Amino acid sequence: MPSDHQAQVAELMADYQRSRERLAETHRELAAIAETASSGDGRVQVAVGARGELREVLLANDVCDKLRPAQLAATIAELSAKAAQAAARRAADVLAAVLPADTDPELLLGGHADGESESVLRNESRPIDDDVAEEEDFSEASWLQHSPTKRT
Structure with a gap:
C-alpha cells in the first residue's frame, strides 16, 4: 500500500x-493562428501569425499596373496591421483560457485592449549592474572586433 507521501x-x-500537456496544446493553438486581410479590390492579401509576423503576401498579377x-x-x-490586430485578439482568447482570471492576456501579449500596442525597442540601452558584469565588456564596440577568449 503506497504511503501518503508517495500518493x-x-x-x-x-x-x-497535465500542465505540460496543456502548455503544449496552447503553443500549438498559438502557432496555428493566422489572420488574413485583403484590399478592397482583392488584389493584395496578407496573412500574419499570432505575434503579428508576416507569413504571406499574395499579389494579383496586375497589381503593379494598378x-x-x-x-x-x-x-x-x-x-x-489590421490582420495583426485580429491575430492578437485570437491569441488573447487562447491565453485567456489558461491564465488566472485577473490576468489581462492582451497586456501580456504587449498590446492594449484598444488594439494599439506600444513600440518595443529590443536593443535599447539599459543600466548594467557593475557588480554582475565586471568580467564582461558591454561596450558599444562590435562583438566581431573581439576574440572569444580575450576582450580588449
Whole structure:
C-alpha cells in the first residue's frame, strides 16, 4: 500500500504532466493562428501569425499596373496591421483560457485592449549592474572586433 507521501508525489507528477500537456496544446493553438486581410479590390492579401509576423503576401498579377510601389507598400503595411490586430485578439482568447482570471492576456501579449500596442525597442540601452558584469565588456564596440577568449 503506497504511503501518503508517495500518493502526494504521484498526484503532483500527474498535475505536472497535465500542465505540460496543456502548455503544449496552447503553443500549438498559438502557432496555428493566422489572420488574413485583403484590399478592397482583392488584389493584395496578407496573412500574419499570432505575434503579428508576416507569413504571406499574395499579389494579383496586375497589381503593379494598378498601384505605384509606395501605394503597394502602404497597402501591405495597412493590411498587415489590421490582420495583426485580429491575430492578437485570437491569441488573447487562447491565453485567456489558461491564465488566472485577473490576468489581462492582451497586456501580456504587449498590446492594449484598444488594439494599439506600444513600440518595443529590443536593443535599447539599459543600466548594467557593475557588480554582475565586471568580467564582461558591454561596450558599444562590435562583438566581431573581439576574440572569444580575450576582450580588449
